[in-house]
Amino acid sequence: MTRRTTTSLTTLAATGFLASMAAAQGFNDAAPNGAAYDQTPAFEGQTRAPMLDSTGLQQQVLVEGLEHPWGLQELPDGNWLITERPGRMRIYTTDGTLSEPIQGLPEVDARDQGGLHDVSVADDFADTRRVWWTYAEPRGDGTNATAVATGILSEDGTTMDDVQRIWQQQPAWASTKHFGARIVHDGEGHIFVGLGERSDPEPRQYAQDPQATLGKIIRINATDGTPAGAGIEGALPEIWSIGHRNIQGAAMGPDGQLWMNEHGPKGGDELNAVEGGLNYGWPLATYGTDYSGAQMGATQVEGTEQPVYYWDPSPAISGMAFYDGDMFPDWQGDALIGGLRSGDIIRLELDGTTVTGEARLAQGIGRVREVEVAQDGALVVITDEENGRLVRLTPEG
Structure with a gap:
């Protein structure tokens, strides 16, 4: 993985994160037509990889009428857990029915980008029936x-029992944006959670503060x-990496x-191969550039990591999976x-941590919030809309 520099997080913490930011940031004239400034990728293939042929996909709508669905998780029996931002979690079953909302979940702040977000289970779900979610x-x-x-x-899928909040982001903020918050199990009894920095100019500074979890x-x-x-x-003991904006896929x-991906401001969506103890740059x-059109600092700053890949303009990337099924044998990995x-x-073709090709699939399907690979190798996605859908995708024909 290509790095921006080798300065450690400890150095940033010791010198003071706000001082580091003040030295690096500057706001200049707006970029023309909303495009990025005179940017040069840090290495070949970091953006605009060769376009691959797009595979034709057949779409089967399994469910309509979901209200801004956000999280999606297949269970061992082939049923699917689905979250909706207003605070509902439901089960879509193999017989084609959608359950009533599961009872027992905690209250959520569902304003704007808030609400109920990711849902996840571990490999032992069939024995434990334990579920994790972010909100x-x-x-x-x-x-x-x-x-x-x-x-x-x-057992009947109607109630969530023994509910415990096990972690809180600090500090809380009066914002309705940039919560994150994807969950990834590491297979060793831990979960990674990617967290947003709450968007506003003041809280976003905490992305560089090792004593905050924004x-x-x-x-x-x-x-x-x-x-x-x-x-x-010098960092809080749960922190794995710093300098992220709004992680939407993992x-x-x-x-x-x-791997985690995150939204840039205006352009600059990033894909990162994440290593513990490193600084991924934001802000x-x-x-990307600020929504006002102002330039936001630099593309390469000492002490921070380069993204493996970035997009400009921004597709507003979200959920993420690696293909490991049988329906699309050419997509393995x-x-x-x-x-x-x-x-x-x-679809990104990878050679290690290098992107070697990019394809766009199912164009026009809607706002794809999450992508999962079903047990039979099909793709299953949710679209984050007022009339959100659960859609199954298989090879055309």
């Missing part, structure tokens, strides 16, 4: 923050939320590499990423 937790006086909860799904990836013990971070000197690669470094603004599925 925007109301904290009083209009503030909120991302939280992680876990519970036991009843704009971070954390790792915690899955059972009780106790810290299991990267052991960064997956463990076939070789055990952790010091970005390939490829990354599949949802496109919200682009309304498609982005």
Whole structure:
């Protein structure tokens, strides 16, 4: 993986994150036509990889009428857990029915980008029936923050029992944006959670603060939320990496590499192969521009990592999976990423951590919030809309 520099997080913490930011940032004249400034990729293939042939896909709508669905998880019996941002979790069953909302979930702050977000289970779900989810937790006086909860799904699928909130993001903020918050199991009893930095100019500075969990990836013990971070000197013990904007997709690669993608501001969506203890740049470094049109710092800043790949203009990337099924044998090991603004599925061909090709699939399908590979090798996606859909995709013909 190509790095921006080798300065450690400890150095940034010791010198003061706000001072580091002030030295790196600058706001100049707006870029023409909303395009990025005179940017040069840090290495060949970092953006605009060769376009691959697009595979024809047959679409089967399984469910319509979902209200801004966000999280999707297949269960061992072939049923699917689906979350809806207003705070509902439902089960889509193999016989084609959609359940009533599961009872017992905590209150969410569902304003704007808030609400109920990701849902995940571990490999032992058939025995434990344990479920994890992330949500925007109301904290009083209009503030909120991302939280992680876990519970036991009843045998009949109607109730979440023994619900416990096991982790809270700090500090809470009066914002309705950039909560994150994808969950990835590492197979060793921990979960990674990718967290947003709450969007506004003031809280986004905390993405570089090792004593806050805004704009971070954390790792915690899955059972009780106790810290299991990267052991960064001067940082909170659950922090795995810093300098993230708004993580919307995450997956463990076939070789055990952790991958997360995040929205840039205006352009500059990033795909990162994440390593513990490193700084991924935001808001010091970005390939995007501010929504106002102002330039945001630089693309390469000492002490921060380069993204493996970036997009400009932004497709507003979201959920992520690695293909490991039988229906599309040529896709083995490829990354599949949802496109919200682009309304498609982005397939990336990879050689290690190098992107060697990009294809756009199912163009026009809608705002793809999450992508999953079903047990039979089909793709299953949800579209984040007022009339959201659960859609199954198979080879055309």
